[in-house]
Amino acid sequence: MSYTGWIILTASLVGLSCSLIGVFLILRKMAMMADAISHTVLLGIVVAFLVTRELSGPHMLIGAVIAGLITALLVQWLYQLEIEQHASIGIVFTTLFALGVILISTSVGNAHLDVQHALMGEITFIPWETITLPLIGNVPEATALLAIVLIIILISIIAFYKEWKLTSFDPALAASLGIPVVLMHYLFMSLVSITTVASFDAVGAIMVVAMLITPAASAYLWTDKLSVMLVLSGIFGVISAVTGYIIAARIDTSISASMAFATGIIFLISFISSPKHGLVSKYTRPSISSLR
Amino acid sequence: MSKTVLKVENLTASYRKNYVLEDVNFEIAQGSLTGIVGPNGAGKSTLIKTLLRLHPPITGTVDFYGLPFKDAQRVIGYVPQRGSVDWDFPTNALDVVVMGLYGKIGWLKRPSKAHKRLAYEALQKMGMETYANRQISQLSGGQQQRVFLARALVQDADFYFMDEPLAGVDAATEKAIMAILKELKSYGKTVMVVHHDLQTVEDYFDHVLFLNRTVVKHGKTLQVFTKENITKTYGGNLRIHFAEEESHVVHPL
Numbered sequence: 001m002s003y004t005g006w007i008i009l010t011a012s013l014v015g016l017s018c019s020l021i022g023v024f025l026i027l028r029k030m031a032m033m034a035d036a037i038s039h040t041v042l043l044g045i046v047v048a049f050l051v052t053r054e055l056s057g058p059h060m061l062i063g064a065v066i067a068g069l070i071t072a073l074l075v076q077w078l079y080q081l082e083i084e085q086h087a088s089i090g091i092v093f094t095t096l097f098a099l100g101v102i103l104i105s106t107s108v109g110n111a112h113l114d115v116q117h118a119l120m121g122e123i124t125f126i127p128w129e130t131i132t133l134p135l136i137g138n139v140p141e142a143t144a145l146l147a148i149v150l151i152i153i154l155i156s157i158i159a160f161y162k163e164w165k166l167t168s169f170d171p172a173l174a175a176s177l178g179i180p181v182v183l184m185h186y187l188f189m190s191l192v193s194i195t196t197v198a199s200f201d202a203v204g205a206i207m208v209v210a211m212l213i214t215p216a217a218s219a220y221l222w223t224d225k226l227s228v229m230l231v232l233s234g235i236f237g238v239i240s241a242v243t244g245y246i247i248a249a250r251i252d253t254s255i256s257a258s259m260a261f262a263t264g265i266i267f268l269i270s271f272i273s274s275p276k277h278g279l280v281s282k283y284t285r286p287s288i289s290s291l292r
Numbered sequence: 293m294s295k296t297v298l299k300v301e302n303l304t305a306s307y308r309k310n311y312v313l314e315d316v317n318f319e320i321a322q323g324s325l326t327g328i329v330g331p332n333g334a335g336k337s338t339l340i341k342t343l344l345r346l347h348p349p350i351t352g353t354v355d356f357y358g359l360p361f362k363d364a365q366r367v368i369g370y371v372p373q374r375g376s377v378d379w380d381f382p383t384n385a386l387d388v389v390v391m392g393l394y395g396k397i398g399w400l401k402r403p404s405k406a407h408k409r410l411a412y413e414a415l416q417k418m419g420m421e422t423y424a425n426r427q428i429s430q431l432s433g434g435q436q437q438r439v440f441l442a443r444a445l446v447q448d449a450d451f452y453f454m455d456e457p458l459a460g461v462d463a464a465t466e467k468a469i470m471a472i473l474k475e476l477k478s479y480g481k482t483v484m485v486v487h488h489d490l491q492t493v494e495d496y497f498d499h500v501l502f503l504n505r506t507v508v509k510h511g512k513t514l515q516v517f518t519k520e521n522i523t524k525t526y527g528g529n530l531r532i533h534f535a536e537e538e539s540h541v542v543h544p545l
Contacts, residue, residue, distance in 0.1 A: 027381060082308055159400055166391050169381045173443075176344050176370040177395035224427040226382045 004249075006127040006140055011241035011259060013146035014199045014211055017153055019237025021195045022216030023230050024188060027168040032086060033072070034212045036093035037189065038196045038205045040071040042118050043100035045197065046108055055113065057145040061194050068193025069186055071096060121204030121256045142201040149198040156191060157230070160184070165226055203256040210260035215240060218267045221274040236266050297322045297451060297482050298343075303352030305335075305342045311505070312338045316352070318501060318510045320484065325477045327487040327497035327513075331526050334504040336486045337373065340453045344370055356451065366395070369449030371440050373456050379429045385439045386424040389414050392443035414442040419468060434465030441469055451482045459488055470496055493517055 001009070025034050044067025048059045071092055078088035101115055130138045157164065166174045167184045175181045192212075199208045215236035219229045244259025272279045298320040305313040312335040320326060328336050341347035343354055345361050356364035369392075389411035390403045397403055415421045418438040423431060431439065437457055444452055458466050473483055473496075484501075487493065493500060493513065500517050502508035502525040509521045 027378075029378075080308075162391075162394055162397070162403070163399075165383070166394050169383065169388075170372065170377045170391065172341075172346055172372045172376060173370060173391065174394075175346050176365070176368065177392075177447075178365050179394065220382070224382050224384070224429075229382050 003127050006143060007123055007255070008242060008245055010123060010126050010140065010143045010146060010202050011245055011255070012238045013143065013150055014202050014208075015215070015237030015239075015241035015259070016234050017146060017150045017195045018199060018208060018211035019215035019219075019233040020153055020157060020230060021191055022212040022214075022237075023219065023226075023233045024164055024168055025192065025212060026216045026220055027226075028188070031213050031217075032089050033075070033189070034192060034196075035209050036075070036089045037068045037071055037192050038208045038212070039093045039097040040067045040100070041193055041197045041200065042205060043067050043096045043103070044193070045118075045200070046100045046103045046113065049108060049113060050103070057141060057148075060197050060200075061145075061149075064193045064197035065190045067096065068189050068196075072186060072189040117204070118200065119204050119206050120254065121200060121202050121207060123202040123255045126201060142198070146198045146202075149194050153191060153195065156187070164188075203259060207256040207260040210263050211237060211240070214260075214263035214267050218263075218270040221270045221277045224276065236263070240266055294321045294323055296320065297357055299353075299355040299358075300343065301353045303339075303342060303354065304350045305338055305347060306350060307338060307347075313342065314506050316503075316507055318507050320482060320499075322482055323477060323480045324482055324499045325473060325497050326484045326499040326501055327493050328484060328501045328503055329487050329490065329493060329525070330503035330508075334525075336503055337455050339503060340370075340455055340484070340486060344368065344453060364451075367450040369444045369447040369452045371444045371452065371454040371457055374433065374437050374440060374459070376455075379431075379436060381428065384425050384427055385415065385420060385431065385435075386411055388428060388439050389443045389446055392446040395447075411442070411446050414446040415439070417445060417472070418442045432462070434461040437461050438465055438468065441472060445472065449481070452476065452484070454483065454485045456486050456488060458485075458492075490522065 022034070025031055041064040044063035044065070045055075045060050046063075047067075048063025049055055052059045074092045074096075075085070075088045078091065079085050083091070100118075104113055104115055104118075126140045126142045129141050131141045131144060133139050133144060163174070163179055163184060166177075167179060167181050171181045174184075195212070196205070196208050199211065203211060216229070216233045218236050219233035222232055223229050240262040241259050243265075244262040245255055247253075247262065248255040248258035270278065273281075275281050296319045300316055300318050303313060303316040304311065312333075316339065328339065330336055338347055342349050343361075354361060356368065361368075386408065390407055392414075393403065393407050393410065397407060412421060412424060415424055418441055420435060420438050420442060423435060423439075428436065428439065441457065444454070457469055461469070473485070476483055477498075485497070487497070494517055497513055499511065500513050501510045502516070502521055504525050504527075508525045509516045
């Protein structure tokens with residue numbers, strides 16, 4: 001495959017994985033948690049590197065999951081100590097992220113890990129770092145990792161679809177029916193972590209939040225059905241990734257920033273014109289309250 | 293004498309370091325319809341949540357049918373407060389009712405046509421079948437509460453806990469819900485309801501549990517629903533409280 005082809009494929013995989021996970025982030029009202037985890041996985045990656053001295057996929061995934069779970073646990077713990085939820089998130093993730101930054105500049109400091117790269121990502125380097133897979137041949141490592149993560153996400157969502165739905169909508173009923181709500185919560189946090197770390201190379205910690213939240217928030221405006229919301233969010237994610245690349249290539253700018261910008265455009269269009277919740281329909285359609 | 297289906301001993305629970313429930317003791321007989329009443333902050337919701345292990349107890353034992361909660365979970369139904377969920381969630385009324393069956397359907401399985409039929413029948417019972425495909429945010433408060441009741445019915449539990457099912461609903465819904473509660477009782481099912489309206493307690497419930505951090509009084513409505521016990525539970529604010537209740541009656545929605 002061509003150089004451009006790999007980049008577009010990688011970007012689309014980022015868009016798809018992030019936007020699917022994002023649907024549940026939105027519905028569980030945990031958008032802020034995505035922001036937190038996208039930063040703390042940096043610490044996970046750094047520590048994984050310090051322990052194993054290599055930057056390979058599986059190590060990074062494990063490091064990220066541990067960092068993500070620690071973030072979720074610490075936030076929960078602070079919250080129980082009567083610190084407001086959003087403040088807890090703010091305290092935990094900035095501290096862990098700062099620790100990651102300090103470790104990079106003092107103990108790691110090499111060409112493969114730097115703060116700039118972690119924050120912004122660099123998708124243009126991705127096609128150069130290849131691994132050889134059986135049957136498929138030479139594949140960029142980041143792309144292979146993203147494909148694996150996407151498969152994990154798809155399997156988790158499909159297998160536990162009704163459990164995700166119920167624990168998001170009504171966790172109290174879910175618990176009273178014997179569904180392990182807490183376990184599902186941490187499983188979900190793990191999924192967010194691996195999605196983030198797999199997208200790290202391509203779009204970085206800051207832009208990954210755009211890919212996680214915005215396509216799902218846009219899809220929410222178009223539909224009243226969870227399955228449709230998932231499909232729409234996925235489509236929006238891929239469209240943003242591809243248009244983002246095209247914009248970047250045209251005006252020669254950062255690919256990750258253009259992708260994030262594209263998600264914003266899609267949201268704006270949705271916000272104005274969606275038939276259910278859009279600005280235009282609010283004025284052209286009688287409101288629900290007046291129908292009652 | 294009917295058999296005891298719930299036995300609570302020495303139950304204590306706190307919420308963010310404050311004791312909300314202290315030394316709660318009571319027994320519930322099978323087939324009873326109990327109203328839990330008490331002032332705001334008396335721990336009514338917390339009591340239900342603690343009994344159902346949704347909130348951790350500090351001390352105390354809770355026995356359902358002589359078993360710990362985990363072993364009795366299958367036969368217990370719960371109707372949370374309407375305000376506890378996000379009604380903008382992308383789903384419709386029928387789907388919410390099917391959720392009541394998720395425990396029975398089991399892992400890795402999808403709800404079948406039969407499950408959906410059961411859910412539809414439950415909606416019919418609550419007079420909500422025409423709204424089956426309606427997005428839940430487009431239902432009125434009373435309709436949303438009926439969907440929650442339908443979801444409880446479909447669970448086919450033996451013991452139901454309901455948190456303020458009559459709060460903020462229209463008169464027709466209140467009537468429909470009370471009819472269902474009486475029907476459940478007639479099948480020998482046990483129901484405990486957090487209730488806020490002292491005016492209707494005598495009509496609706498055969499047992500009353502006065503709660504204010506601990507059980508002030510518990511027994512048959514005819515015997516314990518007295519001015520004295522109400523004053524004891526609500527303290528000096530009784531008059532104000534009654535005035536409030538009357539204003540509800542004067543201005544029905």
